Amino acid sequence: SEMDKNNAQWLRNVSVSLNKLGDLAMSEGQTADARKSYAEALEIARRLSETDKNNAQWQRDVSVSLNELGDLAMSEGQTADARKYYAEALEIARRLSEMDKHNAQWLRDVSLSLSNLGDLAMSEGQTADARRPYAEALEIARRLSELDKNNAGWQLDLATSHARLMLLAPDASARRLHRSEISRIIEALRTRNALPQDPRVARLQELIAKP
Numbered sequence: 001s002e003m004d005k006n007n008a009q010w011l012r013n014v015s016v017s018l019n020k021l022g023d024l025a026m027s028e029g030q031t032a033d034a035r036k037s038y039a040e041a042l043e044i045a046r047r048l049s050e051t052d053k054n055n056a057q058w059q060r061d062v063s064v065s066l067n068e069l070g071d072l073a074m075s076e077g078q079t080a081d082a083r084k085y086y087a088e089a090l091e092i093a094r095r096l097s098e099m100d101k102h103n104a105q106w107l108r109d110v111s112l113s114l115s116n117l118g119d120l121a122m123s124e125g126q127t128a129d130a131r132r133p134y135a136e137a138l139e140i141a142r143r144l145s146e147l148d149k150n151n152a153g154w155q156l157d158l159a160t161s162h163a164r165l166m167l168l169a170p171d172a173s174a175r176r177l178h179r180s181e182i183s184r185i186i187e188a189l190r191t192r193n194a195l196p197q198d199p200r201v202a203r204l205q206e207l208i209a210k211p
Helices: 002-027 031-051 056-075 079-099 104-123 127-147 152-166 172-191 199-209
Strands: none
Touching: 002 031, 002 056, 031 056, 056 079, 056 104, 079 104, 104 127, 104 152, 127 152, 152 172, 152 199, 172 199
C-alpha cells in the first residue's frame, strides 16, 4: 500500500541520516557514537532489505553500512570484525552486480569492497592475500575507466588501484609500470582541468614523486 511505501521511504531516510551521523562522529574521533549510529543504520537497512529482496537499493544500503562498520573496526585494529563486515559487503555487491551487469555503480561497489579486503590483508602483513583482491579491483577499475573517460572519480579509482599494487610490486620494472600509469591518469585529468577535490590526489602525487 501507499502508506507502507511511504513508511519504508521514511525508514530508509532515517538509515541514511544515521550513516551520516556516524561519519560525523568518526571525523570527531567519537568511535562509540559512530558505532551506535552505524549499527542502527545497518539494522534498519537489513529490515528493509528483508521486506523486498528485489529492491536493489535497499540491498545496497546494507552493504554501505557494513563497509562503514568495517572501516570503524579497522580503525580500532579489530581485523576479525572488519573482515566479517567487508566480506558480507562484497557478497552483496557481487550479487547485485550479477543481477544487473550493466550497472556501473554495483560494479564499482565490488571493486571498493575488494580494495577494503586487500587493505585489511595488508594491515596484517598478508601481502599474498592482498594481491588477489587488489588485482581484481584493478581489472574492474580499468573497465569502468574505459566506460567513461570523463568520470574523474573512476579515473582516480584506477590510479588508486595501481598505487596499491605498486606497493606490492615484485620488482623495479613492475613498480615503474604502475607509477607511469598513475602519472598518465593524473596528467590527463590535469590537462582537462578535471582534477577533483579529492584527498586521493595529493596521496597519489606524493607516491609518484618518490624516487
